[in-house]
Amino acid sequence: MQPTPEVVLAVVFLPFLAAAFTPAVYRLLGERTAYFAAAVALVTLGLVTDQYLAGAHGTVSFDWIPSLGISLAFYVDGLALLIAFLASGVGVLILTYSGGYMHGEPGQAKYYATLLAFMGSMLGVALAGDLVALFVFWELTSLSSFILIGHYTGEEASQYAARKSMLITVSGGLFMLVGFVLLVWASGQTAAIEGTTYSIPLLIEHADAIREVLTASALLVPVLVLVGLGAATKSAQVPFHVWLPNAMEAPTPVSAFLHSATMVKAGVYLVGRFRPLFLPEEAAVLGDWTLVFAVLGLLTMTVAAILAVSATDIKELLAYSTASHLGLIIGAFGFANTYGAEAGAFHILNHASFKAALFLVAGIIAHEAGTRQIEKLGGLRKHLPITAVIAVVASLSMAGFPPFNGFYSKELLFEATYYAAEEMGGVAWVFPAVAVFGSIFTFLYSIKFASLFFGDEPDGLGHVHRPPVAMLVPPAILGALVLAISAAPNFFINALIGEVYGSVVPGEAHSFSVHFPTELTPYVIMSIITIAVGAIAFPFYDRIHDAINAILRGPVRANWWYDNFVEGLTTTSVAVTPKIQTGLLRTYAAWGFLGFVALALGGYAAAGVSMPAFDGLSVSIPIVLVLLVALVGAFAVDVAPSHVAGVLTLSIVGFMVAIFYILADAPDLALTQLVVETLVLVIFLLVLDRLPAFYGDAPDRLVSLRDGVLSVAVGATVFFTVLLSTDASPDPLLKEFFVARAGVPAEHGPFFTDFGGGSNIVNVILVDFRGFDTMGEISVVVMASLAILTLIRMRGRGEAQ
Amino acid sequence: MSGSSGRTTVISQTVARIAVPIILVTAIALLFRGHNLPGGGFIGAVLAVAAFALVYVIFGLEFIQREILGISPDGSEQHRLVESYRWMASLGLAIAVGSSLAPLAFDFPFLTQGVLFLEHLPIYGELEVASAFAFDIGVFFAVVGGLLTIVAEVGNE
Numbered sequence: 001m002q003p004t005p006e007v008v009l010a011v012v013f014l015p016f017l018a019a020a021f022t023p024a025v026y027r028l029l030g031e032r033t034a035y036f037a038a039a040v041a042l043v044t045l046g047l048v049t050d051q052y053l054a055g056a057h058g059t060v061s062f063d064w065i066p067s068l069g070i071s072l073a074f075y076v077d078g079l080a081l082l083i084a085f086l087a088s089g090v091g092v093l094i095l096t097y098s099g100g101y102m103h104g105e106p107g108q109a110k111y112y113a114t115l116l117a118f119m120g121s122m123l124g125v126a127l128a129g130d131l132v133a134l135f136v137f138w139e140l141t142s143l144s145s146f147i148l149i150g151h152y153t154g155e156e157a158s159q160y161a162a163r164k165s166m167l168i169t170v171s172g173g174l175f176m177l178v179g180f181v182l183l184v185w186a187s188g189q190t191a192a193i194e195g196t197t198y199s200i201p202l203l204i205e206h207a208d209a210i211r212e213v214l215t216a217s218a219l220l221v222p223v224l225v226l227v228g229l230g231a232a233t234k235s236a237q238v239p240f241h242v243w244l245p246n247a248m249e250a251p252t253p254v255s256a257f258l259h260s261a262t263m264v265k266a267g268v269y270l271v272g273r274f275r276p277l278f279l280p281e282e283a284a285v286l287g288d289w290t291l292v293f294a295v296l297g298l299l300t301m302t303v304a305a306i307l308a309v310s311a312t313d314i315k316e317l318l319a320y321s322t323a324s325h326l327g328l329i330i331g332a333f334g335f336a337n338t339y340g341a342e343a344g345a346f347h348i349l350n351h352a353s354f355k356a357a358l359f360l361v362a363g364i365i366a367h368e369a370g371t372r373q374i375e376k377l378g379g380l381r382k383h384l385p386i387t388a389v390i391a392v393v394a395s396l397s398m399a400g401f402p403p404f405n406g407f408y409s410k411e412l413l414f415e416a417t418y419y420a421a422e423e424m425g426g427v428a429w430v431f432p433a434v435a436v437f438g439s440i441f442t443f444l445y446s447i448k449f450a451s452l453f454f455g456d457e458p459d460g461l462g463h464v465h466r467p468p469v470a471m472l473v474p475p476a477i478l479g480a481l482v483l484a485i486s487a488a489p490n491f492f493i494n495a496l497i498g499e500v501y502g503s504v505v506p507g508e509a510h511s512f513s514v515h516f517p518t519e520l521t522p523y524v525i526m527s528i529i530t531i532a533v534g535a536i537a538f539p540f541y542d543r544i545h546d547a548i549n550a551i552l553r554g555p556v557r558a559n560w561w562y563d564n565f566v567e568g569l570t571t572t573s574v575a576v577t578p579k580i581q582t583g584l585l586r587t588y589a590a591w592g593f594l595g596f597v598a599l600a601l602g603g604y605a606a607a608g609v610s611m612p613a614f615d616g617l618s619v620s621i622p623i624v625l626v627l628l629v630a631l632v633g634a635f636a637v638d639v640a641p642s643h644v645a646g647v648l649t650l651s652i653v654g655f656m657v658a659i660f661y662i663l664a665d666a667p668d669l670a671l672t673q674l675v676v677e678t679l680v681l682v683i684f685l686l687v688l689d690r691l692p693a694f695y696g697d698a699p700d701r702l703v704s705l706r707d708g709v710l711s712v713a714v715g716a717t718v719f720f721t722v723l724l725s726t727d728a729s730p731d732p733l734l735k736e737f738f739v740a741r742a743g744v745p746a747e748h749g750p751f752f753t754d755f756g757g758g759s760n761i762v763n764v765i766l767v768d769f770r771g772f773d774t775m776g777e778i779s780v781v782v783m784a785s786l787a788i789l790t791l792i793r794m795r796g797r798g799e800a801q
Numbered sequence: 802m803s804g805s806s807g808r809t810t811v812i813s814q815t816v817a818r819i820a821v822p823i824i825l826v827t828a829i830a831l832l833f834r835g836h837n838l839p840g841g842g843f844i845g846a847v848l849a850v851a852a853f854a855l856v857y858v859i860f861g862l863e864f865i866q867r868e869i870l871g872i873s874p875d876g877s878e879q880h881r882l883v884e885s886y887r888w889m890a891s892l893g894l895a896i897a898v899g900s901s902l903a904p905l906a907f908d909f910p911f912l913t914q915g916v917l918f919l920e921h922l923p924i925y926g927e928l929e930v931a932s933a934f935a936f937d938i939g940v941f942f943a944v945v946g947g948l949l950t951i952v953a954e955v956g957n958e
Contacts, residue, residue, distance in 0.1 A: 667839040671831075675847045679948075682854040686956045744929070750918045753909060757916030757931050758836035766841060767933040767940070768914040774843075774936075775897055775912075778943040782890045785950035789883065792954050 003056035003076040011047045011084065012074070012127060015040060015120030019113040026109035034099030034470075037112045041091035041119060048084045048123075051076060059129050059201055075129030075201050078499020079345075083126035083262075083269050085496070086352045090261040091119045093356070093474035098253045100470035101363055105251070111151060115257070118144035122262045126269065131180040131198045135173065138230070141263050142169040148258060149250040161246035164562065168243045172233025176270070179226030186213040186223075200273065207277045207506060220278075224292050227274055235267025235330060236323040237300040239558040241307075244323050248315040252363030255315060260322050260355040268329045268348060275333055275341070276506040283336035285424045290334050294420075297331020298431060300324065302438035308445040309541070310548040313372045314362045314452070317445055318355070321398065324442060325351045328413060331435075333504060335416040337423075342512050343412030345500040349492065350405045353485060354394040357478035358449065361391045364475070365452070368465045374448070379457040383464035386472060388453040390479035397482050399446035400439060400530065405485040407527070408514045410439060414523035436526050443534030448541055489514050590710060597713045600721060611720075612727035623663050630656035647684040651677055668762040738765055817859045824852040832941050836931055842940030849941075850948040857956050886949040893942025900935035 018040040026033045061073040095115065102108055121144055124137030142165075150162030183203060188196035192209040203210060214220040231237070236244040244264070248255055258264070271293060279289045301324050308320035329351065332343035364387050365380065366372045381388040397404035400411075417431040485492050490513045498511035517524045537544065554560055580591050633652030640646035654677035661670035742756040742764040756764035766774050828848035835841030904913040914933040922928055 668841070668844075671839050672844050672847070675844055675851060679847055679851040679854060682851060682858055683952060683955070686854065686858055686952070744916070748918070750920070751915060753913050753915040755916065756914070756933070757929065758933070760835060760837050760839060760841070762839075763835045763841040763937070764933070766843070767936045771901065771912045771914065771933070771936060774940060775901065778894060778897060778940050778947075781944055781947035782894055785887070785890060785947040785954075788951050789887070789954055 001055050002058045003051055003060050003074070004054070005060040005062075007047050007051055008060050008074045008076065008127060009062075011044055011051075011088075012120055012124045014044055014047070015116045015123065019116035019120065022113035022116060023109045026112070031099070031103060031108065033108060033112050034095055034102065037116055038092050038095035038099070040116060041088050041095055044119070044123065045085070045088040045092055048081065048088050052081050052085070056081075059199070061129070061199075064130075064133070069196060070132045070198050071130055072133055073129035073199060074127040074133075076127060077503045078496070078501070079269065079272050079503035080126045082345075082348060082496055082500045083265060084123050086265065086348075087119055087122040087126060087262045090257060090352065090356050090478075091115075093360075093477060094253045094257040094261075097256075097360055097363070097471050097474040098251075100468040101253055101367060102251065103468075107151060107153075110147070111251070114144050114147045115254070118148065118258065118263070122266070125266050129200050131184065131200060131203075134200065135177050135180060138176070138234075138266065139170060139173050141266060142166060142173060142234075145169070145247075145254075145258050145263055148254045149247050151251055151254065152249070155249070157246075158249045161243070161249040165243040165247050167566075168233050168240050168562075172230045172240065175226045175233075176230025179223050179230065182214075182219055182223045182226070183210065186210050186217075186219070189213045189217075204277050208280070210277065211280065221288050221292075224278055224288055227270065228292055228296065231267035231270040231330065232296060233267070234270070235264050235326040236304075237267070237296055237327060237330065238303045238323075239561070241300065241304055241320070241323040242558045242562050245311075245316045245319040248313070248319050252315070252359060252366060255319070256356050256359030256363065259319060260359050261352045264322060264326055265348065265352070268326055268333075268344075271330050271333045272344060272348075272500070272504040275504045279336060279506060281506045285336060285420055286428060287336060290336055290420070292334070294331050294334030294340075294431065297327045297329070297334050298417075298434045298438065300327025301331055302327075302434055302441070305438045305441035305445065306548060307552075309441050309448075309545055310552060311445075312374055314365060314374060314377070314449065315359075315372055317374070317449060318358055318362055321442070321445055322351075322355055324438065325355065325398075328410075328438075332409075332413050332416055335420050337416055337419050338505065338512070339412050339416035339419060341501055341505045342497075343409050343416055345497050345504060346412060346489075346493065346514075347406075347409035348500070349497060350397065350409050350482075350485065353478055353481045354397040354406060357390055357394040357475045357482060358398065360471070360475035360478065361387055361394070364467045364471055367471070368467055369461060371461075374452070376458050376460050377452045378455045378461070379453070380464065381453040382457075384453070384467070386476065387467065390475050391453055392450050393479050393482055395446045395450035397486065398449075399443045399534075400527070401443075401446075402527070403486055403516055405482060405489060408489050411517070411523055411527060412514070414526045418523050418526070432526060436530055439530040440533050440537065443530055444538060444541060444544070447534070447538055586707075590707070593710055593714050597710075597717045600717050604720065604724065609724055612723060620663070623660060626656050626659050626663065630660075643688050644685070647681060647688065651681050654680070668760065738769065741769070813859050817855055821852045821856060824855070825849060828852065832937065835937060836934060842937035843944055846941045846944035847948070849945050850952065853949055854952050857952065883950055883953050886946050886953060888946070890943050890946025890950060893939045893944070893946055895939070897936050897939025897943060900932065900939060903932075 018037065022033060022037070025036050029036060056076045059073055059075050061071045064070050064072040095112070098112070098115070102111065105111070118141060121137045121140035125134060125141060128134035128137055146162050146166040149165055150158045152158040180198075184196050184198055187193045187203060187206070187210060190206060190209040190213055192206045193202065197203065211220065214223055233240045244259060247259055250258070275289075279287070283289065304320045304322075304324035304327060308317050308324060311317035311320055325347070329344045329347045332340045332347065334340065362372070364384065365377065368384065369377060369380065371377065393404070397406035400406045413435060414432065417435045421428040421430075421432050493513060494511060501512060580587070582588075630653050633649050633656060636649040636652070637646055640649050654673065658670045658673035658677060661667075661673055738761050741754075742761040743759055744757050745752065745755050748755070756768045758764045758768075828845045830845075831840035831848060832842055832845035833840075835845065901912045904915070905911060909915075914931065914936065916932070917930045919928045919930060920926075
């Protein structure tokens, strides 16, 4: 069934609308705004469910920028619905939980408004069926997460974390945009698609043709890497994982929502969404796609798992483990065999269920025990019995312990790596080995998290309160979900994951099922190794933890690179700025002109333009005379002894140009030139008597030389620009269009809009055909006047201070 | 520029008295005939500003305030004059944007300009009304306001 357009629109824009009203609601309800926001999320969840139950599948599209072929298209399929379920469903729980957690916190109206806007952006990402729409919503999630991470605006750590996540995820998004543009370009090169398209389903439908074009122009791997950069930065893949642990400065509900269930899933979603586009049905075992994503994913899974073991803070541990599990999903999607797609699709759901529960548990611990330091926590079972049960269930699932749901998806990953290795042989055996190695660390930190609830209470632990009901119910629901998926995995696969699986594999899609292993297969052995080694190593957890921390120093840490990079940028700009902004008009002009010359000439060189053929001069004698006078005037400006003489001689040049326009049959231009020249002259005279007689001493020779070279360069650039731009004439000639359209048509009714209706073509162009330009220009004039006004007034104020 | 009125000659003042009204009328004429003959909102506006600038140069800033606007020479009043220029610029921008938005109400795209022929009018007979003219008036006021703000503020320095 086709999705219902109104419902899909409501799903995406209802949260934004609610966000706009949140400040007003906050005045009315105060802290109970949480339940308003949760209700909005619930309605959204209901709308998503409605589409799911109706079996919606297909595209709904609204015109956005029709002249560029960009539309606000939404594509509903299994993958989109799953992510939409996570965004709205987890949203309901998180917003309810916030009602308890955010009690007495500052900036609540902003907090709920941003969370709702974030939810809308995430739903937009999930449902977007157009590359531009996807990009816009994608960056909106980055922006809203920036605000949420920096919720405690006054704290240094919050600011650092918010900047870091923004810098990394937004720049990744820009790389992704370049990849999108290349995809659109490729769509224009194929005969299969008419014109170019931004439509994602259309691109996927013609995946073979697109791949052919990209391969032929050696762009397939660049596009893969560009889109991959977007996914990797958003999903915190190595080496971009550095922002995720810092993002834990955000309030815990935000961490649970953005950094486990939704925003970080956007990268995973992207990989899943583009998998059928880049991965042919009969792909090589170790094709480009697998090389990029399986390697990236498994590397992240292992590195982040090791880092999670090194963590000293429970939220940091969960952050690294999130990066690790996202690596697992991306790695799984990387494999060309069916198990890879199955593992990735199934683990999206499993990870969201247990990790959101664990984050909420971490929030309860932090809130009620007053600390997040692992070494200061222990024996929490006595104080938080219900929380303990949830934590144990979710941790075991995260560890991949049978028969919990995490076990099934991890088994599928093992199968995917094993079969890939078996088919390829040789170096591909690294895949299963790395998968097992990474999983051992996953097992270790998962058990460590669960062990916080057992053993003895450390001395420093004060009284641990009971959490309010609003904080206990959401993780309990998530825990129950983990149990439900564990008990009947095939039910969830049939209901949800089968569809997702269909979205991420090319060609004929079919569902799949998982079974509890009853015989000893190679991948069951892999699981046994993981658990056995993990169990043996667990008593030495503290020693492993210390050893990793001992190794992680200096350049080994990705953070070291980030900090030095940002620091380097800052010092460079601090060093460069005083050289460019000296406060002397001369310097500003010099740098501005230099930039202009370098950019223009560089552009010509890059575009490889050639000089137009020179076919003799064909100017009349009067024009030559006028230009000669202008030339004399130009020289006279240089040797003018005073400002007044300089301005007057400069006017000679201006008036000569005006006469030149008259001779060239351009009365409009001539008129404008004359009037503007007069005005400039008058304004100069107004200002002149305030200026010093001359610039003191003559500038030294080096400066004169520099200025001379620069002015010659500027003149030459303008000269070339005029030559080149007048050489290119569009076909049919632009002027013919304007001549035909500017006047009153021979046959016309009392009212028409497609003709200019005036015989002065220049003015008709200005106000009619290029009206938008003119509007921009008058805005610039007004802006300039306001700028001068503020500059002059502010200067006075500055001196007074 | 307040002190400059003493330095200009009687000749220049007399010429300015005659020239300025002519320039202003020419400016407005340029605005009106712009659709069919050389002219238009921008040129008209620049010419009008040139007339004002001439007054500034020859009579000084105080003259405009004291003689034309009847404001006593005082620092804050000067600001009021610039304020009115600023309003003029905003008004022009508003007219231009408003006239561009108007077609949306009639289901035409943004910035669509139309031409209407009014027939059987007394005296005129047939009259051509181009919606682009409203836009042109917006341009005129925006540029006059903007440039006068600059001239007055810079000249005041």
